[in-house]
Amino acid sequence: MARRLFYVPQVRREEAELTGDAAQHLVRVLRVEEGQVFEISDNQHLYLATVTTARKSSVVFKVTERLPDQAPVPEVTLLASLFKFDHFEWLLEKATELNVARIVPVIAERSERGLDQAAPKRKERWERILLEASQQCRRMTLPVIDDPVKLAAAAGMLATHKVLLDEMRQGPPLTRLTMQAGDSVALLLGPEGGWAEREREMLVESGWKPWNVGPNVLRAETAGMAALSTIALISQLE
Numbered sequence: 001m002a003r004r005l006f007y008v009p010q011v012r013r014e015e016a017e018l019t020g021d022a023a024q025h026l027v028r029v030l031r032v033e034e035g036q037v038f039e040i041s042d043n044q045h046l047y048l049a050t051v052t053t054a055r056k057s058s059v060v061f062k063v064t065e066r067l068p069d070q071a072p073v074p075e076v077t078l079l080a081s082l083f084k085f086d087h088f089e090w091l092l093e094k095a096t097e098l099n100v101a102r103i104v105p106v107i108a109e110r111s112e113r114g115l116d117q118a119a120p121k122r123k124e125r126w127e128r129i130l131l132e133a134s135q136q137c138r139r140m141t142l143p144v145i146d147d148p149v150k151l152a153a154a155a156g157m158l159a160t161h162k163v164l165l166d167e168m169r170q171g172p173p174l175t176r177l178t179m180q181a182g183d184s185v186a187l188l189l190g191p192e193g194g195w196a197e198r199e200r201e202m203l204v205e206s207g208w209k210p211w212n213v214g215p216n217v218l219r220a221e222t223a224g225m226a227a228l229s230t231i232a233l234i235s236q237l238e
Helices: 022-031 085-097 115-137 197-205 220-237
Strands: 003-009 015-019 037-041 046-054 058-066 076-083 103-107 161-165 184-189 209-211
Touching: 003 115, 015 022, 015 046, 022 046, 022 058, 022 115, 037 058, 076 085, 085 103, 085 220, 103 115, 161 197, 161 220, 184 220
Parallel strands: 003 037, 076 103, 076 184, 161 184, 161 209
Antiparallel strands: 015 058, 037 046, 046 058
């Protein structure tokens, strides 16, 4: 059975500590006890560690072994136009499982009204979703989620490959994308209402290339998962 993974602020002198709500959750909900062995990550490396203290106020881990680092993966940034939060949060969870490095919520012309104002209040919840998904899939590092930005700012994102997803299903199949070691990918996902024509033109002028992920019109979150899965597979084949 795979060991649980927990994230810690730092590993210092072969020890790490969780306090506050994190410690309470481990002790009261997960029933962590002294002597149990888990994997921990300081968001840089993985370690095998034994619990030496398990209180509601403090859980202390003693590192017994540094584990091999996970194989490098392409740096993928998901720029996702805001849409209904229940669907958006599902996207966050699944993007984390597919090793996205950074998520940038984007305010597009056809984003549902009010979401841009409500989004900042959700950031703490979104970070918790990313943490829980990362622990579940046992990835070595946590993804980062930015504050929402307007599309014009998102358009200036730098990446080796700037992938534009469009409900018009323009461009070649994403399976034809070729990647090399060290490449980075920025994936721009439109809102539920689709891109406005002037947005599409601005993005193409800014270096974004349309790609398609199949013959059907997909929901925003489905298109995002299809694209991220394809990129993950391509990176393994290169």
